[in-house]
Amino acid sequence: MKLMKNFLLVLLLAMTPAWAGDSVAPRLDIGKGGQCVEDPKLMRRNHMDILRHQRDETMRSGVRGSRHSLAGCVDCHASSRNNSVLGGSENFCQGCHTYAGVRIDCFECHSSKRKTVAEAGK
Amino acid sequence: MSAINPERRKFLGKTSAVFAGLVIAPGVLLYDFAHGRAAGEAASGRVRWGMLVDTGQCASDCNDCVSACNKENGLSGGTSATDSQWIRKVELKDLRSGRTTSLPVMCQHCEHPPCADVCPTGASFRRADGIVLVDKHRCIGCRYCMMACPYKARSFVHEPLTDQNPDVPRGKGTVESCTLCVHRVDRGEQPACVEACAKAGRRAILFGDIADPESEISKRIRAVASAQIRADLMLNPGIRYEGM
Numbered sequence: 001m002k003l004m005k006n007f008l009l010v011l012l013l014a015m016t017p018a019w020a021g022d023s024v025a026p027r028l029d030i031g032k033g034g035q036c037v038e039d040p041k042l043m044r045r046n047h048m049d050i051l052r053h054q055r056d057e058t059m060r061s062g063v064r065g066s067r068h069s070l071a072g073c074v075d076c077h078a079s080s081r082n083n084s085v086l087g088g089s090e091n092f093c094q095g096c097h098t099y100a101g102v103r104i105d106c107f108e109c110h111s112s113k114r115k116t117v118a119e120a121g122k
Numbered sequence: 123m124s125a126i127n128p129e130r131r132k133f134l135g136k137t138s139a140v141f142a143g144l145v146i147a148p149g150v151l152l153y154d155f156a157h158g159r160a161a162g163e164a165a166s167g168r169v170r171w172g173m174l175v176d177t178g179q180c181a182s183d184c185n186d187c188v189s190a191c192n193k194e195n196g197l198s199g200g201t202s203a204t205d206s207q208w209i210r211k212v213e214l215k216d217l218r219s220g221r222t223t224s225l226p227v228m229c230q231h232c233e234h235p236p237c238a239d240v241c242p243t244g245a246s247f248r249r250a251d252g253i254v255l256v257d258k259h260r261c262i263g264c265r266y267c268m269m270a271c272p273y274k275a276r277s278f279v280h281e282p283l284t285d286q287n288p289d290v291p292r293g294k295g296t297v298e299s300c301t302l303c304v305h306r307v308d309r310g311e312q313p314a315c316v317e318a319c320a321k322a323g324r325r326a327i328l329f330g331d332i333a334d335p336e337s338e339i340s341k342r343i344r345a346v347a348s349a350q351i352r353a354d355l356m357l358n359p360g361i362r363y364e365g366m
Contacts, residue, residue: 057164059257062249064308065161071288109258109293111286 026099029090031077037067047073051106070106071115078114086112158310170252171302172332172360173316174339174348175225179326182213182224187327190318191228194303196287206277206292208300209315214366223366226315226327228300229254229275230351230359237267237276246297252333252360253302261296268297272352275299302329332360 036043038050054068066072077085077092085093086107093112097104159165191209192199201207214223235254237246245260246267256267256276268276276299279292286292289305303313311317316329330339348362 055259059255059259060247060249062159062165062251062304062308063162064159074288105293108282109286109291109296111288111291113285113288115288 026095027090028092028095029079029081031079031085031092032075034076036076037072070110074110074112075114078112083114084112158308165249165251165253165308167250168333169250169331170333170360171307172231172252172330172339172362173302173313174328174342174362174364176326176328176364177223177225178365179324180224180226181324182211182222184224184322184324185211186318186322187211187226187315190314191300194287194306194314195290195301196283196285196292204278204280206279206298208275208277208298210274225363225366227273227275227351228315228361229271229302230273230357230361231300231302233358233360234356236270236272236357240266240270242266249304253304253307254299255301255304256297256299258291258293258296258298263295263297265297271299272355272357 038046043050050068051070051073054066054070057063057066058069073093074085079085079087079091081087082091085091087094089095089098093104093107096102188207188209188211189199191197195208197206197208199205209226209228212225212227214225215221216223231248231252231254233248233252235246235248237254238248241247242264243260243262245257245262246254247257248254263278265278268274268278276297278297279294282294283292290301292298303311303315306313312329313327316327319325319327328339328342330337332340332343334340335344343362346364348364349366350359350362351366
């Protein structure tokens with residue numbers, strides 16, 4: 001088991017530069033900028049687990065104001081062009097997921113737009 | 123309401139016990155309502171959110187609570203069978219006297235919610251502070267809860283939605299109902315309907331912590347006669363009605 005873990009770790013580490021230097025890797029509009037809530041390397045691999053954990057914390061226990069909030073991701077990562085994390089191959093969540101062949105349903109309910117703007121538009 | 127209600131007796135017993143506990147430690151404020159919870163803090167089981175509706179102040183031609191709810195939560199405002207309605211205005215008429223009463227009916231936030239009992243996935247649940255919610259991440263849209271609810275308080279989303287309020291995610295294929303505006307309450311604000319009712323100059327809805335004997339709502343519940351809808355079911359709803 002431990003051997004397996006080490007093997008996977010090595011494999012993952014080996015993949016990092018490959019991704020970073022990949023010329024066909026998606027060019028993403030990071031959005032507002034600043035600093036991500038965790039190390040971007042960690043986020044790249046673990047954002048789904050972080051979000052799932054946060055989802056239960058907020059929904060079931062009522063924990064608010066966490067930096068791992070999904071609304072928070074959207075607030076930072078929404079593109080300056082259309083204020084959304086969805087829309088095209090440059091939009092943050094959609095761009096990478098299309099590239100990686102991932103489909104998520106989160107934005108069937110959650111707003112994909114930056115909160116402040118979405119509210120100002122009302 | 124002439125039969126003895128054992129739940130109410132238990133409730134009175136508990137309330138006085140809590141009150142006695144408070145005398146032992148006077149001046150200890152367990153919860154600061156005006157500021158909401160601190161970031162990272164979970165909802166507390168020492169709190170129970172509830173409402174007291176004064177039907178005497180509620181007018182049959184006023185729909186402000188419903189409109190405010192629709193706006194806050196992004197509901198269309200339609201009233202057909204397939205539209206989501208989180209609050210409905212209900213008119214009661216006493217046939218003998220002809221007296222009519224108007225009141226808003228929403229999720230009654232039961233202590234023993236039948237919706238949660240029948241839910242096969244644990245999506246319907248009661249939060250520690252008494253708010254009954256649908257965890258839409260777990261909801262499979264079976265709608266058992268809608269059938270189990272004696273107040274007909276729940277709706278099912280039939281069509282895909284767009285442009286939801288960022289604070290209120292909603293989507294096709296899941297059940298929903300009044301959340302007591304949980305996103306506002308967690309910030310220390312009042313539910314949208316309560317605010318709108320006050321703005322309309324009626325103040326028919328009082329919101330607060332019914333587990334805190336010193337809260338305005340608890341004092342009022344002690345002072346005036348109020349009732350729960352279908353108290354005979356012994357679900358102990360957190361919403362009470364005055365003058366019904």
